[in-house]
Amino acid sequence: MSNIRTTGKKSSNTLVRDLVNVGIFAALYIVLAFISSSIGYIPALIVFSIGSIALVTSIPLFLFFSKVERSILCCLIFCGFFGAAMFVMGQGILMLTISLLVGLLAGVILKVFGKSFAGLFSANIVMSLMSSSMMLPLWTSTEEYLKYTSTMCDAGYVAKLAELSQSPWPLVAIYAFGILGAIVGGLVARRVMKKHFERIGLAK
């Protein structure tokens, strides 16, 4: 097969497949992120809920990373869509910037490490920084964020959020839970990939 292609360029057919994959997995990622962060409506679980996104989404992300061929471009578009969706929902421009940076970093990691377990695992951990940043405006621009949430949630919840924003430790805990979730999720995803996807030929 290899002597058919004469130009050194990658085929544009695989580019279309990559782009379609980006769209599909971005839709799935956004849905999963919203479902798993919705347990944060119980005030005691706010800190944990954001971290749980990384745990739930690591299996789709592993599959996504192993399917795309142009990793930097695809990760950049993927994270840009997530950031843009958050931007439409009323988050600030900060979220969009962070997600673009995270996408670039994850793409570069995948490019350097290749499609090995180390590459997928570290890219997944980097991706967890993006979903963990969803609550970041609570600390960087406290008053605006509280005003924004008070338009959607009741007063008790907002009071709980205001109490959280007093110290930086919950923020550290959110990131720590996110990274922990990505580590555990990565280990689970490795098993699931071996057990299911490689067997039916969806991933190599």
Added chain:
Amino acid sequence: MKLDPRTKLFLAVVANSVILSAPLVYGALMFAVPAILLLLERKWRFVLVFFSVYLAAALGFEHLKTMDVGRVGTLGVSTMMIISRMMPIGIVLYYVMQTTKVNEFLAAMARIHVPTKLTIPLTVMIRFFPTVFDEARAIGHAMRMRGIRLFSLHTLKNPFSILEYRLVPLLVSITKIGDELSIAAVTRGLSPETKRTCVATIGFHVQDVIVFMYCLIVTGSFVIASHETAKQSFVDFLSALFC
């Protein structure tokens, strides 16, 4: 009546930002646009139900927000708030998605020079949200038949199994659909390197100009009004500082 996809995009952006940031009056003014447009699409019952619910919620919220209503009342008021803020955005997006064909959307995007590398995944993503929900529901039914629910003895023994039983079939079916979609797209010659042709004609007409002007007037009046109060408070602040 047909609007240009670019006008619809502009309408969605403006309505989203106005409804989220401006007082309710401007939100109601913006909500009138998709309501009228949907009426022209002959969706009488839809518009009547949602517009009356919206009006009731908005008026109720305006009336009740300064009053002290107990714990249950707070829940009701915040529900009214969500309805009056989130529902108009949903209606605008519903209108845009219902009436725009993928073909026209891609053509309009190419006309404003958005690169194809962005528009292909964007259209796939927008089209895929309903598919994700449908597939997840079907898999949920199948798993319930096998006795695997969110809170059952089986899943309490091993919490990660719920990920495996619900997520893995979803991923398999979705990647298969995606592969078929990309094969179909390649067969029809969709590629970022070639220029796409389109049978549907898109262009700006009188109705587009009307919608544009209306959006600009509403946004402009909001900006001017908020600017004047800002100026007034600034003057007050200065006078307080010097006197």
